[in-house]
Amino acid sequence: MSSIIWPLQYFNGILTKITFFIAMVIVSIMVLALSASALTRYISGHGFDWFIELPPALVSWLVFPLLGPLLKTGSHIEVDFVSTVMTKRTLRFVKLFVYFISLLSSFIFFKAGLDATMLFYNLGQMMELEIDVPIWIMFLSFPVGFVIMGLFSLELLLTTIQEINESSIN
Amino acid sequence: MFLFAVILSFVLLFASVPIFLVFGLGSSVAAIWGLNLPWSTLIQMAFESMNKHVLIAVPLFVFSGMVMLRGGAANRLVNFATSLVGHWPGGLGIAMVIAMGFFAAFCGSILAAITAVGTIMMPKMIEEGYPKPFVIVLAASAALLEALIPPSNAAILYSALTYVPVSKTFAAGVIPGLILLLFMIALVLFKCRHIGRYKPASNYEKLVLGFKAFPALLTPLIILGGIYGGFLTPSESAAVSGIWAIFMGFLIYRELTFSSLLLSIKETAVTTAVIFSIIAMATFLSKVFTYTQFPQFIISSITEMGVGLNFFWFAMALICLILGTFIEIVPVFYLTIPIFSAIILSFNQSLIHLYVVFVAFAGIGMITPPVCVGIYTSASVIKENPGNAFKEVPLFTVVGIIYGILMILFPILSTWLPSLI
Numbered sequence: 001m002s003s004i005i006w007p008l009q010y011f012n013g014i015l016t017k018i019t020f021f022i023a024m025v026i027v028s029i030m031v032l033a034l035s036a037s038a039l040t041r042y043i044s045g046h047g048f049d050w051f052i053e054l055p056p057a058l059v060s061w062l063v064f065p066l067l068g069p070l071l072k073t074g075s076h077i078e079v080d081f082v083s084t085v086m087t088k089r090t091l092r093f094v095k096l097f098v099y100f101i102s103l104l105s106s107f108i109f110f111k112a113g114l115d116a117t118m119l120f121y122n123l124g125q126m127m128e129l130e131i132d133v134p135i136w137i138m139f140l141s142f143p144v145g146f147v148i149m150g151l152f153s154l155e156l157l158l159t160t161i162q163e164i165n166e167s168s169i170n
Numbered sequence: 171m172f173l174f175a176v177i178l179s180f181v182l183l184f185a186s187v188p189i190f191l192v193f194g195l196g197s198s199v200a201a202i203w204g205l206n207l208p209w210s211t212l213i214q215m216a217f218e219s220m221n222k223h224v225l226i227a228v229p230l231f232v233f234s235g236m237v238m239l240r241g242g243a244a245n246r247l248v249n250f251a252t253s254l255v256g257h258w259p260g261g262l263g264i265a266m267v268i269a270m271g272f273f274a275a276f277c278g279s280i281l282a283a284i285t286a287v288g289t290i291m292m293p294k295m296i297e298e299g300y301p302k303p304f305v306i307v308l309a310a311s312a313a314l315l316e317a318l319i320p321p322s323n324a325a326i327l328y329s330a331l332t333y334v335p336v337s338k339t340f341a342a343g344v345i346p347g348l349i350l351l352l353f354m355i356a357l358v359l360f361k362c363r364h365i366g367r368y369k370p371a372s373n374y375e376k377l378v379l380g381f382k383a384f385p386a387l388l389t390p391l392i393i394l395g396g397i398y399g400g401f402l403t404p405s406e407s408a409a410v411s412g413i414w415a416i417f418m419g420f421l422i423y424r425e426l427t428f429s430s431l432l433l434s435i436k437e438t439a440v441t442t443a444v445i446f447s448i449i450a451m452a453t454f455l456s457k458v459f460t461y462t463q464f465p466q467f468i469i470s471s472i473t474e475m476g477v478g479l480n481f482f483w484f485a486m487a488l489i490c491l492i493l494g495t496f497i498e499i500v501p502v503f504y505l506t507i508p509i510f511s512a513i514i515l516s517f518n519q520s521l522i523h524l525y526v527v528f529v530a531f532a533g534i535g536m537i538t539p540p541v542c543v544g545i546y547t548s549a550s551v552i553k554e555n556p557g558n559a560f561k562e563v564p565l566f567t568v569v570g571i572i573y574g575i576l577m578i579l580f581p582i583l584s585t586w587l588p589s590l591i
Contacts, residue, residue, distance in 0.1 A: 023436075023443065024432070024435045024439055026439070027229060027233060027435045030226060030230060030409065031230060031412045034408070034410075035409040037409075038396075038401070038406040038409070042401065052223070055226045056220075056221040056222070056223055056226055057221065059220055059221060059442075059446060060217060060220060062229075062439060062443060063220065063442065063446040063447055063450065064447075066440070066443035067190075067443065070443055071188065075440055076444055076447070077189045077444060077497075077500070078186045078187065078188050078189055079183050079184060079189070079496050079497060082184065082185065082186050083186070084540055094186065097185055098185060098186055098187050101191065101195070102187070105191050105194060105195050108198070109194065112209035112213060113209075113213060115209055115210065116210040119210050120210075138221075139213065142213060
């Protein structure tokens with residue numbers, strides 16, 4: 001089992017660094033673009049659409065790729081009720097269920113997102129920006145994000161199975 | 171199929187599946203298999219809801235708060251507030267509440283406010299003999315202040331959902347926010363009246379500390395002045411406040427470092443992803459509501475039963491309290507506001523009034539166990555077991571409910587200021 005988990009953990013570690021780097025660049029662009037929008041409008045009397053329209057268009061590339069890394073760190077909002085009423089052993093099985101659901105939903109949403117992206121790719125629709133950017137680029141973040149989440153769910157699922165096996169041997 | 175979707179959602183919710191997946195899976199079952207909607211429509215709607223321009227203000231206010239947390243602004247505010255009221259009975263507690271109120275006025279993050287002010291004030295208060303559980307819950311109650319005093323992320327999310335202009339929801343929170351501040355001060359005065367007082371600060375000391383806190387105190391002026399003066403959109407004002415926070419941290423207070431700036435950006439990214447993933451997936455649910463005409467069904471049921479406005483407020487308060495106990499405020503917004511707003515409009519009531527009452531009751535849930543992120547955060551600041559603080563929760567809950575009832579009875583408190591804009 002560990003021969004599968006280790007490479008997956010290593011690969012997910014690299015993915016975490018990449019996704020956080022992208023997210024941090026996007027946050028910085030948001031701050032700078034909207035400040036520049038206000039500044040240019042104040043100085044020149046008219047703003048640039050790019051500065052205003054770019055941050056919302058980038059949000060999806062900030063949000064979806066981070067879903068997986070945040071699942072691993074337990075940062076997502078959840079009803080943390082069971083941990084207070086269950087034993088450690090039962091809790092491991094609940095976690096197993098949660099990671100299985102995450103893996104399953106990653107697959108469902110990846111497939112759905114890919115179909116939607118292909119649809120918008122074929123339609124050739126453009127974003128409402130000054131420079132033409134195909135809208136499918138924004139939608140692509142959805143399947144990409146859920147592939148990443150699938151990889152993290154798989155890692156967490158396998159790690160939990162390993163923990164359960166180890167505890168039953170002991 | 172709809173019943174299955176509801177049962178599935180509850181099972182996933184109580185199994186601690188992340189809420190964005192609960193929204194996504196539960197609503198997808200109803201939308202795809204119950205209503206035969208195509209995935210592309212759902213995903214397109216999710217993107218549209220996330221890409222609303224006004225919502226960009228949420229991560230930017232969080233960023234601003236994170237930078238101020240590390241840039242030294244909180245320290246100056248606390249010192250200034252302590253010099254003003256530290257010599258009163260329960261002075262340190264009152265100073266913490268006032269500093270929280272100030273900090274909430276220029277930061278969009280509840281947790282940043284608790285950490286920033288709590289880290290400085292909570293150890294001091296405990297040293298002076300304030301009961302630990304009381305200190306923890308008092309700091310955690312900042313959650314409610316942040317949700318009301320502008321700029322508030324709750325107001326931005328509410329505006330995005332109901333299309334009420336942000337300038338109006340911001341204005342709606344001012345008077346209720348100040349009243350809540352007074353409620354908290356009264357609570358501290360009552361509970362901590364016997365605890366030792368600080369030596370009164372001289373006028374010169376007050377002046378010096380006020381001067382040091384002045385750049386931080388300018389921030390709400392930049393944010394709200396920019397919006398109400400018509401110079402800035404809410405998102406731009408959030409971005410400008412972020413730049414101002416960086417400027418203050420690097421050049422005025424000189425406490426911000428490059429690595430702490432990067433950490434602030436990283437934490438902003440995390441908070442944004444957590445909130446926006448819920449927004450995206452909750453759109454699936456609102457689509458199901460639209461197609462099934464569920465809000466209309468609730469309204470017609472209410473009309474048929476002859477239920478009045480008072481019963482609605484009572485039911486809403488109860489639902490908010492219960493949901494707020496188990497779920498954080500953002501998912502509660504997306505789960506209930508589409509229905510509550512439709513009902514309140516059918517009663518010819520103001521959506522702005524609904525915002526304040528809703529926040530008042532859902533906010534109480536932020537301090538009630540088991541899901542009380544505010545208490546967990548403030549307890550972690552002083553490395554105390556959060557469970558030890560729960561005995562103080564009933565007192566704050568009762569005060570919160572009284573406050574909520576006051577907000578229901580006097581709609582003018584929330585609607586007067588927005589009517590002037």
